[in-house]
Amino acid sequence: MPLGAVPTPEGINFAIFSRHAEQVNLLLFKTGKGPKCAEIFLDPEINRTGDIWHILVHDMNPDLRYGYRMIGPYDPAVSGLFFSGDNILLDPYVRAVTGCTKWGAKYIRRGVMDADSLFRRRGCIVCDHFDWEGDRPLNIPLQDSIIYEMHVRGFSRHDSSNVKHPGTYEAIIEKIPYLRELGITAVELMPVTEFDENENVRIDPRTGERLKNFWGYSPLAFFAPKAAYAVKGRNGNQVREFKEMVKALHKAGIEVILDVVFNHTAEGGADGPVYNFRGIDNTIYYLLDSQTREYLNFSGCGNTCNCNHPLMRNFIMDCLRYWVIEMHVDGFRFDLASILGRDPKGEVLSNPPMVEQIAEDPVLARTKIIAEAWDAAGLYQVGSFSPHPRWAEWNGRFRDDVRSFMCGHGDTISALATRLAGSSDLYQSSSKRPFNSINFVTSHDGFTLYDLVSYNRKHNLRNGEDDRDGDNHNISWNSGVEGETGNPGIGKLRVRRIKTFAMILFLSQGTPMFTAGDEFGRSQQGNNNAYCQDNEISWLDWRLAEKNRGLLRFFRLLISLRKKHRVFRRCDFFRGQHSFEEIRWQSLKPGRQDWSPDCHVLGFFLDGRAVEGKGNDDFFVMLNGGDDKALFTLPEAAPGRRWRRIVDTASEYPGDIVKEDEAEVVRKKQISVPSMGGVVLIASKRSPAPHIRPFGPA
Secondary structure: OOEEEEEEOOOOEEEEEOOOEEEEEEEEEEEEEEEEEEEEEEOOOEEEEOOEEEEEEOOOOOEEEEEEEOOEEEEOOOOOOOOOOOEEEEOOOOOOOOOOOOOOOOOOOOOOOHOOOOOOOOOOOOOOOOOOOOOOOOOOOOOOEEEEEHHHHHHHOHHHHHHOOOOOOOHHHHHHHHHHHHOOOOEEEEEEEEEOOHHHHHHHHOOOEEOOOOOOOOEEEEEEEEEOOOOOOOOOOHHHHHHHHHHHHOOOEEEEEEOOOOOOOOOOOOOOOOOOOHHHHHHHEEOOEEEEEOEOOOOOOOOEOOOOHHHHHHHHHHHHHHHHHHHHHHHHOOOHHHHHOOOOOOEOOOOHHHHHHHHHHOOOOOOOEEEOOOOOOOEEOOOOOOOOOOOEEEHHHHHHHHHHOOOOOOOOOOOOOOHOOOHHHHHHOOOOOHEEEOOOOOOOOOOHHHHHOOOOOOHHHHHHHOOOOOOOOOOOOOOOOOOOOHHHHHHHHHHHHHHHHHHHHHHHEEEEEEEHHHHOOOOOOOOOOOOOOOOOOOOOOOOOOOOHHHHHHHHHHHHHHHHHHEEEEEEOOOOOOOOOOOOEEEEEOOOOOOOOOOEEEEEEEEEEHOOOOOOOEHHHEEEEEOOOOOEEEEOOOOOOOEEEEEEEOOOOOOOOOOHHOOOEEOOOOEEOOOOOOEEEEEEEOOOOOOOOOOEEOO
16 A cells, blocks of 8 residues: 555565456556567565555656456356456556546557557556645635636637646746736636547538547546646656646645546446456446446436445545545545435435535545536436535536526525525525535536527537537526627627626626636637537637627626625525514615515615624615616715725726725715616715715616
């Protein structure tokens, strides 16, 4: 122990688990050469302790590559075992993988023909002595976090990114000044563990080019950072470059959250490739039908990991600890996390050991753990994934309810108010907090924010599946015309709706998350499942940051507003424990609420006295999801305070959002809010600058 290839003072210790293998051989290869230079047969009497096969190799050159050959029964239909001496297997604990250092390039080893091995990539032995320069976890409280979801390659691959090495970890370092100015506190990186981007066999019908696995939700090596995301991804250098990125982000006050995929692997179904788990111990690592021995597929990707088997639990915990201890990451978002709660038969457990173990692990005690609380088989656990207070969840209900309101659907006001207040219906009964709700309107999976207001339906023909892939339930509205248009009225409506979406997201109780590029209007041309598009559909066009600089400024100042005022970042739900109401709801007039299905407007007053500290500002927020303008009557400001307008999503740049000391005083008792618009007022004891013109008539 530990498992993997571990340098020690005596040599390199190799250790791997297999319960059912009858013979295990360690294969060693010289760098860049095809044929093996050694094959060491592990003696079951000497080199096996329980189910761990191990050997210490003295005086070994750590530049050698390694793999395993496992021999045993091949009987998929009866025993479920998949052993074959023809396969050279990758160590599940490998820290770095050879080959595919250049994105998209086919990996060909010199001296190796296709028939010689079903898998050519080898394991690297990582002897990494990295100087962290005192780097420590930032431990930013979740209630103070603002999460920015990004794809490492897509974030900077476009020529307009103006970075030295587009599509790499290093490019993220170059973009840190942008991230700091934007104001986010964490990047959530889509999968960075090793995967094969060339596994997709479909063709883009428009270009005739072969598509990629761009997103990377097909893990090949769970401990190994993606080599093609490094500038020099050879000889384990990808590990160093990943660490350099984390260290630089931490110095800038930005945390790193990894999107991890423990629900399935790249080996797919029975007809898929054999990389590691299948050839090491198929019945341990995967869920199999007890009668047919076919793979149970709750992931939608051909196989499902047996997450609550003790050996798989150990593997997952070892992996998470490695990324925290050795790579200094700050948290994890668990893809299709509901699979973590299924037993070996696929049944849903009431108290899954895996889910509890992650929450209770002492090494992970201060990391962020976020569940995508559903799976591909229809299990939906938003609000019920785990009672443990450490688990946060992607709140799909927030996404859907806010989208419904901003599409003008009926019977949305009650649900919208619940989401704005932190989703107490989902989290309060289990003693969780508002910040356990990861609020989002868009993510990598679905429309971008611009496309959400520009398309009624998906446009996925270029994915090569005849538009069958991707969700048909987008809860979107194209604002009057499908796709691009030169109509200035529709263009203004779309921008207004984007701003109102953002206003709702950042001023709601809970932890906001948004997708890279939404802040300057990135489009995927209506593609809502761009998993295979390694091109300008998925790449951020940084020219939009200048073209739509007003929208980008709106996001920056809105994030700053949230960070400045704790009233938007409560740790507790609204309970009314004070002599005043912490939040006061209204429709068009103070004291009058309308929760009817026909209502499309909502206003709410946030009392600054409800948060710690003196002199906290009050806020009044107005939202109109209807077709016509709405005339709101304002509540009385507290004695000695006056309402000032700081946000108006219907106004054009720069009047759409202003700094507090530049805000206009509202002289009238009523304000008109246009269709799909939103307005925010602030009341404090501070007086506005004397040169500011008062806010005009309603």
